[in-house]
Amino acid sequence: MxxxxxxxxxxxxxxxxxxxxxxxxxxxxxxxxxxxxxxxxxxxxxxxxxxxxxxxxxxxxxxxxxxxxxxxxxxxxxxxxxxxxxAITPSGWSNACLCGACSQDGAGTAHGWKPMGGWRxxxxxxxxxxxxxxxxxxxxxxxxxxxxxxxxxxxMCPDIMSTGFGGAESAGIRIGDIVAVFAQGPIGLCATAGAKLCGASVVIGVDRLPERLAMARRMGADHVIDASRVDPVEEIARLTGGRGVDVAIEALGTQQTFESCLRVLRPGGTLSSLGVYSTDLKIPLGAFAAGLGDHKIVTTLCPGGKERMRRLMSVIERGRIDxxxxxxxxxxxxxxxxxxxxxxxxxxxxxxxxxxx
Amino acid sequence: MxxxxxxxxxxxxxxxxxxxxxxxxxxxxxxxxxxxxxxxxxxxxxxxxxxxxxxxxxxxxxxxxxxxxxxxxxxxxxxxxxxxxxAITPSGWSNACLCGACSQDGAGTAHGWKPMGGWRxxxxxxxxxxxxxxxxxxxxxxxxxxxxxxxxxxxMCPDIMSTGFGGAESAGIRIGDIVAVFAQGPIGLCATAGAKLCGASVVIGVDRLPERLAMARRMGADHVIDASRVDPVEEIARLTGGRGVDVAIEALGTQQTFESCLRVLRPGGTLSSLGVYSTDLKIPLGAFAAGLGDHKIVTTLCPGGKERMRRLMSVIERGRIDxxxxxxxxxxxxxxxxxxxxxxxxxxxxxxxxxxx
Amino acid sequence: MxxxxxxxxxxxxxxxxxxxxxxxxxxxxxxxxxxxxxxxxxxxxxxxxxxxxxxxxxxxxxxxxxxxxxxxxxxxxxxxxxxxxxAITPSGWSNACLCGACSQDGAGTAHGWKPMGGWRxxxxxxxxxxxxxxxxxxxxxxxxxxxxxxxxxxxMCPDIMSTGFGGAESAGIRIGDIVAVFAQGPIGLCATAGAKLCGASVVIGVDRLPERLAMARRMGADHVIDASRVDPVEEIARLTGGRGVDVAIEALGTQQTFESCLRVLRPGGTLSSLGVYSTDLKIPLGAFAAGLGDHKIVTTLCPGGKERMRRLMSVIERGRIDxxxxxxxxxxxxxxxxxxxxxxxxxxxxxxxxxxx
Amino acid sequence: MxxxxxxxxxxxxxxxxxxxxxxxxxxxxxxxxxxxxxxxxxxxxxxxxxxxxxxxxxxxxxxxxxxxxxxxxxxxxxxxxxxxxxAITPSGWSNACLCGACSQDGAGTAHGWKPMGGWRxxxxxxxxxxxxxxxxxxxxxxxxxxxxxxxxxxxMCPDIMSTGFGGAESAGIRIGDIVAVFAQGPIGLCATAGAKLCGASVVIGVDRLPERLAMARRMGADHVIDASRVDPVEEIARLTGGRGVDVAIEALGTQQTFESCLRVLRPGGTLSSLGVYSTDLKIPLGAFAAGLGDHKIVTTLCPGGKERMRRLMSVIERGRIDxxxxxxxxxxxxxxxxxxxxxxxxxxxxxxxxxxx
Structure with a gap:
């Protein structure tokens, strides 16, 4: 053998x-x-x-x-x-796939759904x-x-590009949106690029490492915030004239970044969460407007399948991202x-x- | 005077x-x-x-x-x-209104957005x-x-019908969805009716009061669960063969109901939150699939404005709900x-x- | 053999x-x-x-x-x-399927798309x-x-129910919509039922046969119009106070019904087309507001796949339609x-x- | 005076x-x-x-x-x-506006809708x-x-940028889409830029004037086709390997460009129409797959209102388009x-x- x-x-x-x-x-x-x-x-x-x-x-x-x-x-x-x-390999034929939720593929289960089942x-x-x-x-x-x-x-297509872009897509970014991306590791950088690609006019990248902030600028960030030096929540409030951002993307998986995302959102804004968390999360009452702020919190597991890969490669092929x-x-x-x-x-x-x- | x-x-x-x-x-x-x-x-x-x-x-x-x-x-x-x-009286001319977020109307602010600003x-x-x-x-x-x-x-049009229906609408309920509604007070009852009106095939109403469960049936619930007698999370798992619900609507404003909603969701499902909370909320790591479950959490403040009222009254006028x-x-x-x-x-x-x- | x-x-x-x-x-x-x-x-x-x-x-x-x-x-x-x-049997694995367009499955073609390819x-x-x-x-x-x-x-699940409901779903019917359905054959009748199921407050059924109009009422039509006796375009203008309908569903496949659908739409409304046409179609300039009416025309081929069938059967099982x-x-x-x-x-x-x- | x-x-x-x-x-x-x-x-x-x-x-x-x-x-x-x-000045308070259809504002009519009523x-x-x-x-x-x-x-914000971008937005362009834009006058050029801004990986610009094709490249077109020299329908079939485009944008207002848009669409694709037509339009049966191709035809009248203008100016301010x-x-x-x-x-x-x- x-x-x-x-x-x-x-x-x-x-x-x-x-x-x-x-x-x-x-x-x-x-x-x-x-x-x-x-x-x-x-x-x-x-x-x-x-x-x-x-x-x-x-x-x-x-x-x-x-x-x-x-x-x-x-x-x-x-x-x-x-x-x-x-990274995610959907079967194509599970109930989850046929319902548009390929990452939660439950091929082989009685009902066709399994959390993260598409990740094999x-x-x-x-x-x-x-x-x-x-x-x-x-x-x-x-x-x-x-x-x-x-x-x-x-x-980068199999995982971080698909995931990072997915965070921008799931948030429903529209032309002219202001977007903050918390953490500029590989996925956050792809989310930064993805937000630009979806039409955001202003993308604000947050991290604590100068080289990552420099890379964020390369990926299209209009502003970068060094969270080791200033409070990003205050800084974003200042940058947006108190309005807040339309979309905040979490790309680290910590309570602090999750919470900061909520705090910088305008009313009716969307928190798009990409991080893998390792603890329970807290939603602060005030930042959540007691549930009355028309906020949305969406999570996205890396979209997979050959059509997704084809699309991502076409973006690279056309030089729209490097x-x-x-x-x-x-x-x-x-x-x-x-x-x-x-x-x-x-x-x-x-x-x-x-x-x- | x-x-x-x-x-x-x-x-x-x-x-x-x-x-x-x-x-x-x-x-x-x-x-x-x-x-x-x-x-x-x-x-x-x-x-x-x-x-x-x-x-x-x-x-x-x-x-x-x-x-x-x-x-x-x-x-x-x-x-x-x-x-x-x-209940919400949008100006129509604020940036929030012109962006489709009438309830967060910030007419009079520099940027046109204010949390709950449409509620006057x-x-x-x-x-x-x-x-x-x-x-x-x-x-x-x-x-x-x-x-x-x-x-x-x-x-009921100004508030509870608009809010309850809004919870069903924001969740994007589709024909054939299974929906659970936690708490059957006035808003939960309207959410139950709204879920049916949006095409849910199965609506499960949860409460602790027999008379509210009876009313839930009148509003269209297919199953009712008395949470004072059985664990609704287990019961819903049983009813759905382990699959979970497509949409869970929170209509009370407590940690327990919020958390139960997450626990009964299928992967990729939507928690539609209507309650007014009075404490920070906790998102349990497991129920949230560590952020990888493609879950969505959406909150809805009562939609207002004359067109909304016209539509709700047309539903009543046609006898689609009593x-x-x-x-x-x-x-x-x-x-x-x-x-x-x-x-x-x-x-x-x-x-x-x-x-x- | x-x-x-x-x-x-x-x-x-x-x-x-x-x-x-x-x-x-x-x-x-x-x-x-x-x-x-x-x-x-x-x-x-x-x-x-x-x-x-x-x-x-x-x-x-x-x-x-x-x-x-x-x-x-x-x-x-x-x-x-x-x-x-x-009736449509998607492969699940074609590019079209993985893009959410199962009916246009091109499994076996180089690019994965074929018009009506899912219909085998x-x-x-x-x-x-x-x-x-x-x-x-x-x-x-x-x-x-x-x-x-x-x-x-x-x-009826394999074709007419899936098609008729699909016409209502593709139109994005919302709670309180006014919907007209032109022709009440099997698919039109299912579209009538589907429109109600999606939350329409008023459904207007149009046909020329009394028994079909009677069946339309059973399927939930609020008004029926006998097109052999009155002009349905005028009658719908009258019923809606000159406003027009939010959605018009074409369920026959003729120039006349297609055109009537356009003529009864409110500005910004949606024509949802289900018919199989056998000639070129004409879009009248006036009814189309010269292209400036924010109209949408959507066509829907019968959605298939086991998850679709499961959902439709759950609707029947719960007695929401007979x-x-x-x-x-x-x-x-x-x-x-x-x-x-x-x-x-x-x-x-x-x-x-x-x-x- | x-x-x-x-x-x-x-x-x-x-x-x-x-x-x-x-x-x-x-x-x-x-x-x-x-x-x-x-x-x-x-x-x-x-x-x-x-x-x-x-x-x-x-x-x-x-x-x-x-x-x-x-x-x-x-x-x-x-x-x-x-x-x-x-160019469009919505009232904000008409039923059409409150329904999200500001351009069809019917402020002053009994029902609140008027074709093109927002254009004053x-x-x-x-x-x-x-x-x-x-x-x-x-x-x-x-x-x-x-x-x-x-x-x-x-x-350009009041009209052509808002209209051109609107054509891309109404089409629901997604990351990785292939888009053709027929005619590269001012609105077509803005549609070309808008399609890129929405994430298209490939944009194909069609016109008959060399200087407009040159400008199309400046606005982001990946390919340009001189329709005075080659048949754009054949050329697009060739460029896409027979697949067709996800979205075709009509920006002239003629039967020929409208029809060509339909002919280059992949099954399930979207024709986004911006032109002002002056004659009835014909939909060719074959290009329309007899109504079974899951095609969508959407028209867009220039979106107006101050929030729209603010967004467009923010795109310009950030240098995303010149x-x-x-x-x-x-x-x-x-x-x-x-x-x-x-x-x-x-x-x-x-x-x-x-x-x-």
């Missing part, structure tokens, strides 16, 4: 590179040889044991690669094609920090990479444990790491 | 009937002689001092009456016409538990009552203090009280 | 009952034994040669039946279960006026029939040629015919 | 500069001294008698100026402030090709011009007849003419 290298969750604190069998595939699957992948903040949660996955699971959910083999029932693809798949790679099935990955429901998930685009150019600058480091799969250490500690100005088997 | 009787907030715990001058009107106003009005749960919050208003303010925000006098710039109406106005009657200007009321921005707010409808038939049964008691304005006592203590199965000057 | 009976298109003017092999199924398919099906107006277009299909094709697209056999890759079902499938039964693959039918992409399409519902109760009365005639499959003759000539007050193998 | 100069419609073929009294204002009005205005294609329709207005009416609907005088009931403004108002300047009341203009419902319509913006920078290049010519009001001649004949590469009293 042929073997491959894969980054495997062993126990809290330990993700190690191991030899595992190359996956078998079923009739609807594809086997993809990974050419580039990356590490996500969620993987660090998994590493720390904050988000539980099965021991022995291959982690990683951002695959760029080449079709190695197709399941017997898969049509419309050929071996050797360059492809990308989303590195969560409920083996992921893509490996030489090969099995892509389930391949016809719904494999998107061909246009010839002109490099692996690194499309590396996420290449986010790849700050490059490692071989062999050195992924070192990469995890760097990324987990957020050393050396790291934003995203390209991993190549 | 001619005088009238009016229910006035004096201090926490005291709303009393006083003589006040009949209001003067400006060019855009109308003076309406009240023929029927009612007491709202919010008025009880005011009475208790939980929601602060100016001392000496006339309370009440649900006017049905007759045009007594029109401002010099008001066109399209005649004295003597029977009219109703919403009995909040920032004198209200309608009186013989006369000044209706501001009359052309935006006065809706003629069709001849065939009685005062009591339209008495809210007459909600008027459980009738009092003269002279006896309004007694009515407050009864309503504040929720005695005698009271739902709504018709007050006639 | 086992044989079955099937209604087959031979040439314009001839659909005949023939013996054909029972279909083979692939890994994603299911074989369903038909217990009840029906004839649609579209089938009559096919019969007449107005809508071309391949010679030898089994016609019919409204299957109610029992699972006889499951493809090797199909999970979540068992043989012997009672099921229904929509009796159009591009063998249909269900037969003893057995192969259901493609079974996991996306088979919906279990609740135990309490008879075949005839769910017989379409049973639409089954005016019953025939054995053996007599389907007679049924076509009756239905094609619209004799004997026929609305829908239940066909049982 | 003080006099002013004004461009007045005398009879078909003649708009002349005349002396007229400076307008009186009512309590809700403002008198604005025009500092810059422009001529619109619609004005040429008026000049030619194709769109009828009253003889003696001052034409023009694009005002930039300074508040000269405020009506007695107008609050929140001061004389001397620089302001802009939309140079249509039903005196317009702004004059030294002064009366702005009705001033509080709903006057938007302050930010200090940093010149008259010419905001000159419409200054569209001002190709400048004339004094005294020479407006010459300007009409130039503009009416589309000589000298004219796009927009700044007129200064």
């Amino acid at each position: 042929p073997k491959m290298k894969a980054a495997v969750f062993v126990e809290p604190g330990r993700i190690v590179l191991e030899d595992k069998p190359i996956p078998d595939i079923g009739p609807l699957d594809a086997l993809v040889r990974i050419t580039t992948t990356t590490i996500c903040g969620t993987d660090v949660h998994i590493l720390k044991g904050e988000y539980p996955v099965a021991r022995g699971l291959t982690v990683g959910h951002e695959p760029v690669g080449v079709i190695e083999k197709l399941g017997s029932a898969v049509e419309g693809y050929e071996e050797g094609q360059r492809v990308v798949a989303g 790679f590195g969560n409920t099935i083996d992921g893509c920090q490996a030489e090969y990955v099995r892509v389930p429901d391949a016809m719904a998930n494999l998107a061909r990479v246009p010839d002109g685009l490099t692996d690194e150019q499309v590396l 996420l290449g600058a986010m790849v700050t480091h490059r490692y071989r799969l062999d050195d992924i444990e070192t990469a995890y250490e760097l990324f987990g500690q957020q050393r050396d100005g790291v934003l995203k790491i390209a991993i190549t088997p | 001619p005088k009238m009787k009016a229910a006035v907030f004096v201090e926490p715990g005291r709303i009393v009937l006083e003589d006040k001058p009949i209001p003067d009107i400006g060019p855009l106003d109308a003076l309406v002689r009240i023929t029927t009005t009612t007491i709202c749960g919010t008025d009880v919050h005011i009475l208790k001092g939980e929601y602060p208003v100016a001392r000496g303010l006339t309370v009440g925000h649900e006017p049905v009456g007759v045009i007594e006098k029109l401002g010099s710039a008001v066109e399209g109406y005649e004295e003597g016409q029977r009219v109703v106005a919403g 009657f009995g909040n920032t200007i004198d209200g309608c538990q009186a013989e006369y009321v000044r209706v501001p921005d009359a052309m935006a707010n006065l809706a003629r009552v069709p001849d065939g409808l009685t005062d009591e038939q339209v008495l 809210l007459g049964a909600m008027v459980t008691h009738r009092y003269r304005l002279d006896d309004i203090e007694t009515a407050y006592e009864l309503f504040g203590q929720q005695r005698d199965g009271v739902l709504k009280i018709a007050i006639t000057p | 086992p044989k079955m009976k099937a209604a087959v298109f031979v040439e314009p003017g001839r659909i005949v009952l023939e013996d054909k092999p029972i279909p083979d199924i692939g890994p994603l398919d299911a074989l369903v034994r038909i217990t009840t099906t029906t004839i649609c107006g579209t089938d009559v277009h096919i019969l007449k040669g107005e809508y071309p299909v391949a010679r030898g094709l089994t016609v019919g697209h409204e299957p109610v039946g029992v699972i006889e056999k499951l493809g090797s890759a199909v999970e979540g079902y068992e043989e012997g279960q009672r099921v229904v499938a929509g 039964f009796g159009n591009t693959i063998d249909g269900c006026q037969a003893e057995y039918v192969r259901v493609p992409d079974a996991m996306a399409n088979l919906a279990r029939v609740p135990d309490g519902l008879t075949d005839e109760q769910v017989l 379409l049973g009365a639409m089954v005016t005639h019953r025939y054995r499959l053996d007599d389907i040629e007679t049924a076509y003759e009756l239905f094609g000539q619209q004799r004997d007050g026929v609305l829908k015919i239940a066909i049982t193998p | 003080p006099k002013m100069k004004a461009a007045v419609f005398v009879e078909p073929g003649r708009i002349v500069l005349e002396d007229k009294p400076i307008p009186d204002i009512g309590p809700l009005d403002a008198l604005v001294r025009i500092t810059t205005t422009t001529i619109c294609g619609t004005d040429v329709h008026i000049l030619k008698g194709e769109y009828p207005v009253a003889r003696g009416l001052t034409v023009g609907h694009e005002p930039v100026g300074v508040i000269e005088k405020l009506g007695s009931a107008v609050e929140g403004y001061e004389e001397g402030q620089r302001v802009v108002a939309g 300047f140079g249509n039903t009341i005196d317009g702004c090709q004059a030294e002064y203009v009366r702005v009705p419902d001033a509080m709903a319509n006057l938007a302050r011009v930010p200090d940093g913006l010149t008259d010419e920078q905001v000159l 419409l200054g290049a569209m001002v190709t010519h400048r004339y004094r009001l005294d020479d407006i007849e010459t300007a009409y001649e130039l503009f009416g004949q589309q000589r000298d590469g004219v796009l927009k003419i700044a007129i200064t009293p």
Whole structure:
């Protein structure tokens, strides 16, 4: 049985590179040889044991690669094609999918819904920090990479670009909106870019790190606020003449940023939440206008599926956004444990790491 | 200066009937002689001092009456016409109104937005538990009552019907949705009716009082749950085969009902919040899927304006809902203090009280 | 090779009952034994040669039946279960499906879109006026029939109920809308019911046949207009005080009804078109306000998929609509040629015919 | 009685500069001294008698100026402030406005709706090709011009920018959409810019004039098609690999462009129509998929009101679009007849003419 290298969750604190069998595939699957992948903040949660996955699971959910083999029932693809798949791999046929909620895919449950059920790679099935990955429901998930685009150019499509843009889209941003984005990590930066792309006239980026604020400006932020120096809630009130923002995007996953989002919203505004929280959240009564402010709070799990990937790649292809600058480091799969250490500690100005088997 | 009787907030715990001058009107106003009005749960919050208003303010925000006098710039109406106005009286010309957020009208502020700014009657200007009321921005707010409808038939339009229906509408209920409505007071009952009217196939009403559950059935609930006897979260899980509801409507304003709404939602579902809260709210991490459940939380302040009133009255006129049964008691304005006592203590199965000057 | 009976298109003017092999199924398919099906107006277009299909094709697209056999890759079902499938059978995995446009499924094309591509039964693959039918992409399409519902109760779900309701939904009907539905054949009747279900306060049904107008009232029409006796455009202007309707639904497929819909719309209103047209259409300049009336024209092809079927059946199960009365005639499959003759000539007050193998 | 100069419609073929009294204002009005205005294609329709207005009416609907005088009931403004108002001046209080359809404002009618009723300047009341203009419902319509913006920078806000952007917005453009814009006159150019601003990844501009195609590129078109040399329908089919576009915007007002829009749409796509038509329109059966293609046709009349103007100016202020290049010519009001001649004949590469009293 042929073997491959894969980054495997062993126990809290330990993700190690191991030899595992190359996956078998079923009739609807594809086997993809990974050419580039990356590490996500969620993987660090998994590493720390904050988000539980099965021991022995291959982690990683951002695959760029080449079709190695197709399941017997898969049509419309050929071996050797360059492809990308989303971090979320909807089945297409669950009740959730057919209701427009692909990320909450409950294929296999009696009723067709499961929280986060569309997130399978590195969560409920083996992921893509490996030489090969099995892509389930391949016809719904494999998107061909246009010839002109490099692996690194499309590396953000599977997760952070889809998630960040999704935060802007779910908020229903309209032409002329004022938008604040709290935290300018990879997802927040994509939300900043996404807000501009949706027509916001003013985007305000908030973070505590100067290099991230600088990157926020590159992604289109009109104003940046260093939350380590000024109170962003007060500063946004000042910038907007007391009006507040139409949309506030939370991209960190903490009580403080969530709450700040609410506090900077105009009445009737929308809080679009992207962060993965690790505690209960508090909604302050005043910022919520006691429930009478016509506020909306929306959460978005990374949209997946091949059509989503196609659209995101078309945005990149047309030069409407350049996420290449986010790849700050490059490692071989062999050195992924070192990469995890760097990324987990957020050393050396790291934003995203390209991993190549 | 001619005088009238009016229910006035004096201090926490005291709303009393006083003589006040009949209001003067400006060019855009109308003076309406009240023929029927009612007491709202919010008025009880005011009475208790939980929601602060100016001392000496006339309370009440649900006017049905007759045009007594029109401002010099008001066109399209005649004295003597029977009219109703919403609890919320948008100006029509604020930035908030022109942006579709009439309830958050900030007419008079520099930027045109104010939390709850559209709520003026009995909040920032004198209200309608009186013989006369000044209706501001009359052309935006006065809706003629069709001849065939009685005062009591339209008495719920200004607030509870508009609010309850608004909760169903803001949730985006679609044909075939399963909806739970937590609390079956007047607003919850209207939300139950509104959910059916929007196409829900299954509406589940939750309360602790048998008579309210009985009324919920009259308003269209398919299932009712007595929360004093069973755990509604478990019961709804059972009724839906573990799937959860598409929409949960909160109609009480407590942590417990808010939280239960989240717990019964399917992934991707919508919590539509109508309650007036008096404490910070907690969002439980698990019920919120750590922010990854594609949940939406929307809040709705009672939609107002003459077009809204016209639409609600057309629903009543066509017999699509009968809210007459909600008027459980009738009092003269002279006896309004007694009515407050009864309503504040929720005695005698009271739902709504018709007050006639 | 086992044989079955099937209604087959031979040439314009001839659909005949023939013996054909029972279909083979692939890994994603299911074989369903038909217990009840029906004839649609579209089938009559096919019969007449107005809508071309391949010679030898089994016609019919409204299957109610029992699972006889499951493809090797199909999970979540068992043989012997009672099921229904929509007239439109989306794959779930095409770009169109993943973009929310399941009816325009282009599975198998390079780009994933094909006009009407989701309509396969009796159009591009063998249909269900037969003893057995192969259901493609079974996991996306088979919906279990609740135990309490008879075949005839769910017989309208696959097409006319889904289409008629879809016309109301696509129009974005809101609480308090005034809606006109032009033509009260089976689809128009379902549109009438759907408009009510979406919250319309006033629905006006238009037709030329008294029995259809009577049925329109049963389905919830508030007013009916006999277009053979009065001009419906004038009558609707009168009924609405010159305002016009918020939504006009076209349910016949002729220039006259299309044009009348435009003429009765209020400015900013929506024409929701369901008819299958057979000629170019004309938009009259005046009724279209020269393009400046903020009008919308939306067309809807019958929504399919198992989640849609589940929702429609839940509406029936809860007693929110009774379409049973639409089954005016019953025939054995053996007599389907007679049924076509009756239905094609619209004799004997026929609305829908239940066909049982 | 003080006099002013004004461009007045005398009879078909003649708009002349005349002396007229400076307008009186009512309590809700403002008198604005025009500092810059422009001529619109619609004005040429008026000049030619194709769109009828009253003889003696001052034409023009694009005002930039300074508040000269405020009506007695107008609050929140001061004389001397620089302001802009939309071509459409909604009342804010009509049923149409309160229903979100401000352009179809029927203030003054019994039911509150009138086709194009929000368009008053140079249509039903005196317009702004004059030294002064009366702005009705001033509080709903006057938007302050930010200090940093010149008259010419905001000159496109009242009409073509609002209309062009509106065409993109009404179409519901999403991130990654492919959009075709037929005709690249001023409104088409703004639609091109608006489509990019809404997130389109590919915008295809079609026209017959090289200079307009060049300008289309400046406004963000990814591809331009010279319809005098190639068939745009075939060319778009080629560019999209046979898929078609998600949205086609019509910006000319002819049968040919309308029809081409339909022909290039993917199934389920949206035709967003901005043109002012002068004949009945034909919908070709095939391009319309016989009514089964899930197509949408939406029309948009220029959105107005002060909030709209504020938003558009914020887009300009943030440098997201530069419409200054569209001002190709400048004339004094005294020479407006010459300007009409130039503009009416589309000589000298004219796009927009700044007129200064």
